[in-house]
Amino acid sequence: MDDEAYEELDRQLTDAEAKGKQLTAKGRELTKAGQFITDLSQATKGVIEVHRPPTNVELLINDWSATNEVVDHALASLGKVELSSITSASGTAAYTSSDSYQTTIVLGAVPAYARPIVIERINALNEVIGRSVEAAEVADLLRKFGFDQAPRGKASAFELFNTAHSAFEGPVTEDNPVSTSLIPIRSALNVVIAELLRRRPKQEPAKNEWAKIQSIGRQLKSESVPNKIVDTWAYQWGQLLDRYLSPAKDQSLDRSEWQHRLQQATLFLKSLLNGIDPTKLRP
Numbered sequence: 001m002d003d004e005a006y007e008e009l010d011r012q013l014t015d016a017e018a019k020g021k022q023l024t025a026k027g028r029e030l031t032k033a034g035q036f037i038t039d040l041s042q043a044t045k046g047v048i049e050v051h052r053p054p055t056n057v058e059l060l061i062n063d064w065s066a067t068n069e070v071v072d073h074a075l076a077s078l079g080k081v082e083l084s085s086i087t088s089a090s091g092t093a094a095y096t097s098s099d100s101y102q103t104t105i106v107l108g109a110v111p112a113y114a115r116p117i118v119i120e121r122i123n124a125l126n127e128v129i130g131r132s133v134e135a136a137e138v139a140d141l142l143r144k145f146g147f148d149q150a151p152r153g154k155a156s157a158f159e160l161f162n163t164a165h166s167a168f169e170g171p172v173t174e175d176n177p178v179s180t181s182l183i184p185i186r187s188a189l190n191v192v193i194a195e196l197l198r199r200r201p202k203q204e205p206a207k208n209e210w211a212k213i214q215s216i217g218r219q220l221k222s223e224s225v226p227n228k229i230v231d232t233w234a235y236q237w238g239q240l241l242d243r244y245l246s247p248a249k250d251q252s253l254d255r256s257e258w259q260h261r262l263q264q265a266t267l268f269l270k271s272l273l274n275g276i277d278p279t280k281l282r283p
Contacts, residue, residue, distance in 0.1 A: 026083070033086045036132055037067065040090065043125035044097045050118050051110050056100055059232065063093040066226045073224050085224040088275035092232050094129045095267040099239070101125060102260065133263050133270075135165040141273045145281075147192060157195075160188035161269070168262055178258050179249045185265045186245035192269065193237075196220060199281040209241060210234045222277040229275060236268050 041064070070089040074082070101122050110118050142148060142158040150156035155163075164185035197212060200219045206212040217230030244261040253261070 029083055033083060033090065036128070037071065037086075037090050039128045040094055040097065040125075040132075043121070043128045044101075046121040047101050047106075047118070047125055050114060050121055051101075051106055056096070059235065060093075060096055060100060062228050063089075063096045063232055066228045066232070067093050069226050070224060082222055082224045084274040085222050088222075088225055088271045088273075089229055091132060091267050091271035091274065092229055092236070094132055095236055095264055095271065096232065097125060098129050098260070098264065098267070129267075130263070133266050135161075135266065138266055138270045138273075141270065142188075142192075145273060145276070145278065147195065150191075155184075155187070157188040157191040160184040160191065164188065164262060164265075168258065178251075178253050181258065182245055182261055182265075183249060185262060186241070189237075189240070189245075189265060189269060192272070196276070196281075199283070201280060201282055209238055213237050216272075217275070220276050220280045222275060225275045229271075233268070233272055233275075236264075240265055240268060 044060075044064075067089045070085050074086055103119060103122050106118055106122065107115055139158060139162060142161060148156050148158035150159070161184070164181045167181035167184070193212060193216070196216045197206065200215060202219060204215055206215045213234035214230060217225075217227070217233060221230060244264060
């Protein structure tokens with residue numbers, strides 16, 4: 001075999017090694033996504049066994065049905081699996097599961113003797129969901145979509161998002177109230193929504209917050225993301241604004257409630273961006 005043939009063989013082996021590493025990395029990501037769905041569904045079932053149904057059971061059914069559709073699609077075509085769509089769907093379901101089972105609300109609806117097991121199951125659910133709320137991962141998504149850029153004199157969504165999480169992670173002082181975290185993340189979300197609206201292929205009227213998310217989802221979502229997920233995004237966006245973020249400046253919140261609101265906003269942002277097809281965005 002001459003030198004040229006050996007060089008060609010070397011190129012092929014080097015290429016195979018690189019692709020093998022990519023495949024291994026993808027496998028780890030797929031395993032992580034599958035394990036999260038397994039753990040989240042088991043933890044949610046655990047809570048339902050001791051307290052059911054939540055007031056928004058239909059929304060839970062909707063989200064888990066959508067997650068099953070996405071996973072069915074993935075299992076049927078593993079060679080073309082869209083991991084971001086799985087992450088988007090399961091993250092959307094995680095938001096709903098977390099909202100459905102807040103300890104302070106649930107404990108008031110169950111008898112005293114059942115409370116220890118209810119607390120145990122809810123803690124297990126929150127532990128699973130907490131693993132998916134990685135600020136660094138969402139910050140990378142913001143950077144991927146260009147949200148680390150901002151007009152002169154204004155903060156970027158990336159900067160606002162990091163400010164929100166840094167405020168929570170730092171010591172709580174009089175100079176570091178809850179509003180220094182929840183108001184910035186609300187601003188970050190508003191920047192993201194406004195920019196996604198601007199980058200829709202077709203500009204169409206969106207007269208309220210629900211219509212904005214519906215238009216974004218209709219025009220920009222990945223094909224493997226079910227339409228029902230878009231409905232949930234629209235609902236969750238309204239919940240975030242009306243219930244969690246906008247009223248924060250007028251409320252006195254303990255740290256656990258602060259954490260919950262920050263978590264929900266982060267989950268929403270992660271699910272939304274993972275569900276967007278970057279190739280559909282106009283410049």
